[in-house]
Amino acid sequence: MYQLLLVSATSAVFLIIFESLSAISVFCGGGIAAGNALLVARCARRDAQAPERSPQQSLAAIYICLVQRFVIIAVLFALVLGALQLDPLAVLAGFIVGQLVMIIFSTKQLTQQK
Numbered sequence: 001m002y003q004l005l006l007v008s009a010t011s012a013v014f015l016i017i018f019e020s021l022s023a024i025s026v027f028c029g030g031g032i033a034a035g036n037a038l039l040v041a042r043c044a045r046r047d048a049q050a051p052e053r054s055p056q057q058s059l060a061a062i063y064i065c066l067v068q069r070f071v072i073i074a075v076l077f078a079l080v081l082g083a084l085q086l087d088p089l090a091v092l093a094g095f096i097v098g099q100l101v102m103i104i105f106s107t108k109q110l111t112q113q114k
Helices: 002-017 020-048 055-083 088-113
Strands: none
Touching: 002 020, 002 088, 020 055, 020 088, 055 088
């Protein structure tokens, strides 16, 4: 929810300063960040459902999740920047804003657990 709000605000700023294509590009970058967040949640849920893993199996699962996220995000960026030819700065801005929301809330959760 917060990701959508912050990406929408960033998109509005790009719409005011630049043009409508830049605003759409921000939403695409935010969508890539949201997809990344969904992959993180899926990996965490899968890891929580398998408590009988050895440390080596847990580490392998983490690496597999990281590689999957990297490949999917790289493919999405290639699609958005290469095939759709959207504004690179706006796509990157949307992705960074979306990631910032995830980082801020992850940090909050870590500090609340202590």
